[in-house]
Amino acid sequence: MANGFMYILLCNDCTYYTGSTKDLELRFIQHQTGEGSNYTKNRLPVKLIYFEEYDRIDLAFYREKQVQRWSRKKKEALISGENYLLPELAKKSSEIKFSYPG
Incomplete structure (x- = not known):
């Protein structure tokens, strides 16, 4: 079972948002309702277009920072x-x- 996810969202303005979380479903709902981040709040709706699963959240966070660059x-x-x-x-x-x- 995954304990961390790195994910990429496609925002309404065709930009990408990269994040990491322990609960992908909950985090996606937060983004869709404007509670996920200031970046996505102003670019709704968003679409989950990619994710990777990790055994540990720190690995997902490390991957998030890598992909963001x-x-x-x-x-x-x-x-x-x-x-x-x-x-x-x-x-x-x-x-x-x-x-x-x-």
């Missing part, structure tokens, strides 16, 4: 199950961050 394209590859794209998208992200004018 990802680009939109990398999140979309994860959501669509195209995990083979993740390493290449990570390279492109680091190239952008560390490119120097020259």
Whole structure:
């Protein structure tokens, strides 16, 4: 049985919200009723489009923080199950961050 979840919501304005929780069903209801977070409260309705289960909540939280740093394209590859794209998208992200004018 899962003790933690990392999840991604699609907000009404087509942005993504990434979070973690011990109770996915309750947390989704909280988001839908405007009680989940300030970010989603202003972007209702939201749709649960992806989640991962973890044995411990701290692992779910760690994964949440990892995915929050990802680009939109990398999140979309994860959501669509195209995990083979993740390493290449990570390279492109680091190239952008560390490119120097020259």
